[in-house]
Amino acid sequence: MPSPIPLTRLLPKDFYPTVDIGTCSSPLTKHPHGSTLQVPAQRLHGKVTSRLWSSVIYWKELHSIQPAGSGGFGSVYKAKYLGETVALKKVKKCVKNQLASRQSFWAELNAAHLRHKNIVRVIAATTCVPAGFGDESCIGTILMEFVGSRDLQQTIYGCAEPLEADRWLRYSSDIVHGMQFLHSQSIVHLDIKPANVLVSSDDVCKIVDFGCSLKLDRGCEVTPVSPYLSHVGGTYTHRAPEMLKGEGVSAKADIFSFGITLWQLITREQPYTGDRQHVLYAVVAHNLRPSVQDRAVFQSEQGRLCSTLLSLCWSGEPRCRPSAQELLPHLEQLRSHLHE
Template structure:
């Protein structure tokens, strides 16, 4: 079995010089107590959760009223109280079918742990040692404590809600996602799983990108990632996956732009991008330039819709080099907002 992802591949350089790669189940673990595991500065400010540094300590005794929020292939998410704040606790579990992928998912979650931005869910703390009373049948790889960003995501809003999505609203949501991507890419992080289910909508109606379990940290200042056989670039959601990733090519930030385009189309049309067999869709996206239809939605036939059709075509083109950067995407969306 391939070795675990080295910490230098996932964390910023100012963190890993002091890492002790010895003791525990994780390359970033040191003491298997109920407290510190990751060797990152911990911080408490007047009994509150620190809003700048993420911590290596989860004070389990401070967790209150855990309420299930959702679950997926790699773990469960709970809403809880912690040091006077409402937080989200994500417990990453071992997948019996693919243990390496489970470990990759946990460490990839920390790619954005040191980043703070209005449109990204912040990481408060992370640990690889979970007390037995909090572990899911003893199968927890680790736990991540995050700021609570809201009870619903864009997937629910698009397909399950009865609320109207006006032009102003979906343009604002799209701009929120683009601003988050611009910040991530400026810090050499590629999300690789942008989709409505991974965008939370806060009580203030602000979109926040979450779930970095498929993300990649590029070389500092670099545009591409060298393909590493230990990394699973085939992760993510097939309906939103860029064709170059389907072909096994190196990761670039432009993969997120492709995924953003599919998400924007969903916001506008409130429809599902593809129907039919998964393997047929994957083949057609690569070999036949299959994309969601642009002609069946009345919103895309109006003036603003025509501008959006042009933007979508540029963002999901098969040639990643021709897609706009996240910075250019923000500018395009600001222009669309000014003309709406």
């Protein structure tokens, strides 16, 4: 019988002593007390924006639920909650991999206690879903701030308007600030990509979808991945080589993913073409990376600086990649060249 996955890997330390995950049939260590997700939270009153997140959802206060999108482990809806617009995410049970879908739900809560302008805020989360608000395939519900219906993927590939350098530099800076805060809290996202970055009505980028995230072991820069953590991985086009090889996880995996995302912002092209398995093999065995050699945008002085930064971010050696904190001066240097 394998040892259970450490609950600290998926939830902040302040939460896990009071967690009972029986209603989710989670493989994680089960706490003998209580019957639902219990977290230290203030009673809900006042505006949504003034509260910490809670394990209680007042279902009668949830109205005007409209589909807004869907992904591998769930569907997202726009709704009204206590008079305010929110995003409601239903995490569904994956028929092919039920363990992964359950782990994905708990991984979503890694960032639930965080407050940062470049991270989508969690309002409430629960595994108790009354009849009429879910179905048998729903294993948990998460209420989040509603940022908008536009993500960076749509901005890059779906908009006819130009994506000027000052704009993609601002977007990049938003993402890096969000990553830097996550990493300072020992959380790695592990699925940084344009589709997981929402763009607000104020044109501010916010990182969302923590279903692949991990909490690093305290005091460790690299955390070995348990073979029983089946949700870890992220999107193959943005996955760091060490992740593809099944090696330890560190914050540098997010830096690699950011490098691919930055290339997409600059070029507005897809990073790879061809068979998925070929790409996976070539990234690891032949250091395949998105092309910069034949792109005119990388021929200017600013372009050469971008090319150098990309090479650092997607280095095959995690230790050679800059930290999120170290990325910020590089982006400032790019911005200064833009205004010369």
